[in-house]
Amino acid sequence: MIGIVFATEEEANPFLSRYQRGRFSGLSDGETLVDDQLLVSLTGVGKIKATLRTERLLQNYRLTRLLHVGTCTALLEDLKSGMLVAASQVFEGDRVELATPTYPRMPLDVPFHDLPPVTLVTQDHTVQGQEERSYWQRIADISDMSGYAIAYVAATHGVPCHIVKVVTGHFQSQNKNFRKTLTSACQTMADFLLKEIKTLQEI
Numbered sequence: 001m002i003g004i005v006f007a008t009e010e011e012a013n014p015f016l017s018r019y020q021r022g023r024f025s026g027l028s029d030g031e032t033l034v035d036d037q038l039l040v041s042l043t044g045v046g047k048i049k050a051t052l053r054t055e056r057l058l059q060n061y062r063l064t065r066l067l068h069v070g071t072c073t074a075l076l077e078d079l080k081s082g083m084l085v086a087a088s089q090v091f092e093g094d095r096v097e098l099a100t101p102t103y104p105r106m107p108l109d110v111p112f113h114d115l116p117p118v119t120l121v122t123q124d125h126t127v128q129g130q131e132e133r134s135y136w137q138r139i140a141d142i143s144d145m146s147g148y149a150i151a152y153v154a155a156t157h158g159v160p161c162h163i164v165k166v167v168t169g170h171f172q173s174q175n176k177n178f179r180k181t182l183t184s185a186c187q188t189m190a191d192f193l194l195k196e197i198k199t200l201q202e203i
Contacts, residue, residue: 002200003039003063004193005054007146010182011070012042014190019197032057037201039063043146047094047124050149058157065160067200068150069189071182072120072142072165079118079167081181082188085142086115087163092148093123093140106151108163112196120163122148142167164192 006012009028016024024033024040030053032041039061043053054066072085079085091105110117118141147163154161166185169175 047149050146054153071168086110087120088117090120093121
């Protein structure tokens with residue numbers, strides 16, 4: 001069985017309202033629902049919730065693979081708002097000061113050949129100053145708050161993990177129409193998932 005993991009209700013709702021005529025509608029933070037073909041779960045925001053709830057998920061369900069989807073912030077200007085991307089690498093961004101990082105950079109398979117592959121950094125801390133901003137822009141393409149945690153836990157269970165994100169904004173840039181952009185981005189992700197569910201189940 002395939003598992004689809006979102007972080008937030010807002011990201012998930014456009015998909016939940018359309019999948020099997022709303023069969024999973026009403027799913028909330030920390031909950032998981034399953035039918036004969038698919039599992040959908042919401043971890044909540046941040047790496048701690050993502051880690052603990054993905055661990056619980058994989059202890060309770062036998063999944064063939066995990067797909068983490070949601071929104072992200074672009075670090076590069078050529079990644080436009082509303083664009084879907086797939087993470088081919090992900091790394092933990094809050095511990096880079098260590099000489100030997102506890103959590104290594106992880107390569108990920110990208111089965112969606114029509115999506116551009118990107119490097120994802122997952123971090124909770126707020127970036128401070130131009131020097132740190134330039135650092136991240138040199139080594140990563142997008143940023144989020146959950147991807148590495150989910151991929152890392154999946155790896156410890158031997159479950160393949162794929163990450164697909166939709167861009168909702170750019171690093172340290174103001175977007176006066178953010179709410180509209182976010183709504184549109186979540187609809188874009190729902191369209192993608194509804195189109196690709198069968199492909200996912202056949203991988």
